[in-house]
Amino acid sequence: MKILVTGGAGYIGSILVPRLLGLGHEVTVVDSFLYRQSSLLEHCNNPNLIIVRADVRNGDLVAGLARSVDAVIPLACLVGAPLCDKDPVGAATVNRDAVLTLFRKLSKSQKFVFPMTNSGYGIGQTDVYCTEDSPLRPVSLYGRLKVEVEKELLDNGNAVSLRFATVFGSSPRMRLDLLVNDFVYRAVTDRFIVVFEGHFKRNYLHIRDVAEAFVHVLSKYDSVKGQSFNVGLSEANISKLELCEEIRKQVPDFVVLESGIGKDPDQRNYIVSNDKIEKTGFKARVSLQDGIRELIKTYQVIRENLYSNI
Numbered sequence: 014m015k016i017l018v019t020g021g022a023g024y025i026g027s028i029l030v031p032r033l034l035g036l037g038h039e040v041t042v043v044d045s046f047l048y049r050q051s052s053l054l055e056h057c058n059n060p061n062l063i064i065v066r067a068d069v070r071n072g073d074l075v076a077g078l079a080r081s082v083d084a085v086i087p088l089a090c091l092v093g094a095p096l097c098d099k100d101p102v103g104a105a106t107v108n109r110d111a112v113l114t115l116f117r118k119l120s121k122s123q124k125f126v127f128p129m130t131n132s133g134y135g136i137g138q139t140d141v142y143c144t145e146d147s148p149l150r151p152v153s154l155y156g157r158l159k160v161e162v163e164k165e166l167l168d169n170g171n172a173v174s175l176r177f178a179t180v181f182g183s184s185p186r187m188r189l190d191l192l193v194n195d196f197v198y199r200a201v202t203d204r205f206i207v208v209f210e211g212h213f214k215r216n217y218l219h220i221r222d223v224a225e226a227f228v229h230v231l232s233k234y235d236s237v238k239g240q241s242f243n244v245g246l247s248e249a250n251i252s253k254l255e256l257c258e259e260i261r262k263q264v265p266d267f268v269v270l271e272s273g274i275g276k277d278p279d280q281r282n283y284i285v286s287n288d289k290i291e292k293t294g295f296k297a298r299v300s301l302q303d304g305i306r307e308l309i310k311t312y313q314v315i316r317e318n319l320y321s322n323i
Contacts, residue, residue: 014038014231015038015041016040016083016084016085017040017041017043017075017082018033018041018042019069019075019085019086019089019111019115020043020087021040021042022042022044022046022052022186023044023088023089023186024092024186025128025180026042026052026186027050029088029227030056030062032224034056034059034062039061039062041063041064041078042063043065043074044067045068045089046066050185051185052185072111072114072118075111075115076114076115079118079123083124084125084126084234085115085119085125086126086128086227087125087128090107090128091103091104091108091155094132094153094154094156096155097153097155098154101154104158113162116166125171126175126231127163127173129162130159130177131177131216131285132153132156133149133156133163134150134151134283135281136283137283140284142286143284143285144286145176145242145243163241167239167240170239171238172238173242174240175241175244176244177218177245178245178246180217180220181194181218181219181220181301181304181308182219182304182308183220183311184220187311189315192215192217193308196253196256196260197260197305197309198308198312200260200309201264201308201313202312204267205270206267206269206270208253211252213252213253214250214253214282214283216249216284217251218244218245218249219304221298222246222297222298222299226244226290226295229293229295233293233294237293243286244295244297245287246287246297247286247287248300248301249301254269254271256301262302
């Protein structure tokens with residue numbers, strides 16, 4: 014299969030692209046290399062990899078590259094609420110406009126798998142699992158833009174939307190600003206953390222399982238197109254304080270202080286059901302504990318925040 018991956022040198026792309034190449038697919042990556050990352054260097058000897066240094070908002074160029082592929086995975090994105098709030102115009106043009114412009118130029122025979130986010134659920138109901146039928150109530154510009162894109166894609170019926178849980182784990186283009194990655198970094202380097210609104214819950218997902226979810230839906234595309242799927246580790250619908258306790262099992266001198274005043278700027282709070290995608294045969298495999306163990310080793314290498322998105 015020929016696959017176009019925009020943003021393919023980013024945090025997720027740096028894991029997904031090698032996985033696709035390993036399966037024998039031909040992969041074209043479009044990336045602006047905004048963070049000057051070198052995450053795909055070791056794969057440049059692979060004849061099935063093409064890398065195009067370009068801004069995804071160059072619609073004619075990207076559409077030209079898309080004409081000859083079988084599938085498109087649009088990862089190019091200003092990711093996270095803080096970054097989108099800092100550059101709302103950039104967020105709108107990259108996260109929404111560029112994605113929809115590309116999608117509208119594809120034929121019905123081409124596959125399109127969109128990386129949505131659990132952020133769309135915003136603030137859920139206490140102890141009520143969010144399903145794909147739950148109302149979308151995003152609390153950030155990042156979430157709102159994702160919801161807008163997903164609506165058009167699903168109304169069209171020729172795309173799949175994967176509503177990913179909060180991702181964690183190591184990548185050649187590392188991000189330390191993601192919640193699990195950040196908490197483990199603080200445990201390893203500072204040995205303490207101050208937590209705001211520690212009862213807030215989220216679902217989590219290892220980055221290698223993100224890659225496997227894309228592979229899974231591409232292989233079952235005809236039976237899943239036109240649908241959205243929550244994708245997360247079902248055993249990891251936990252609060253921030255519960256996450257800290259999991260980290261403390263491996264970093265025993267990690268001190269956790271919960272602040273009684275102040276608010277977390279990220280007000281997301283929900284638990285998520287992943288039953289729908291699990292019924293198609295996909296199940297996240299990398300446990301939270303295994304991911305924490307991996308990150309602890311990673312932070313013996315990384316001791317400064319080179320690639321945060323904020």
